[in-house]
Each structure stands twice: as C-alpha cells, then as structure tokens.
Amino acid sequence: MRIDLPVKPSLLPYCRKLLAEGADPAELIEVYRGETLCFIPAPLAAFAALTTEEGTDRSIRFRRWREMPRQSGGYGPETATTEGAGHE
Secondary structure (H helix, E strand, O other), X not given: OEEEXXXXXXXXXXXXXXHHOOOOOOOEEEEEEOOEEOOOOEEHHHHHOEEEEEEOOEEEEEEEOXXXXXXXXXXXXXXXXXXXXXXX
C-alpha cells in the first residue's frame, strides 16, 4: 500500500485507524512525500505501533505508542453535537 504524506504528517495515527478498520497488519506500507520514499517499506503494524516525541533539548524521536485509558466522568463525550443546544 502506498501512502502519500500531506504537508503536516499524521502517518502513525492513520496507520492505527487502518488497523482498527480491519486492514491487514502484515501489508507492506510505502510512505512517500511527492516522489521521495520517506521510510524503508515496513508492515502496517510496525508503523501503527509507533508515535513521536519531541523534547526541548532534542529533535523528534520515534517511541512505542501506548493507548491512553479513557477518562470517565466529568467532561462528557468526545464528539460534541449541537442537537438540543439551541443552535437551530
């Protein structure tokens, strides 16, 4: 599968989304920016297992991605709606 990166890359979350939608974790992903291959082709699962981290004293680095537990309680649903909120 070829993935073309936009100006502001969101590759790693996109790969997690593909897996959640049932894509084959073993499918090789080729990541391009224009005609330039950006990464060595790797399985979808390998990209989905990563996130990035940037520190004040170092450049961006790949890190293992860990899903954060959802907070329950005080803040309501993740997706807001305008239904019943007086916005006709």
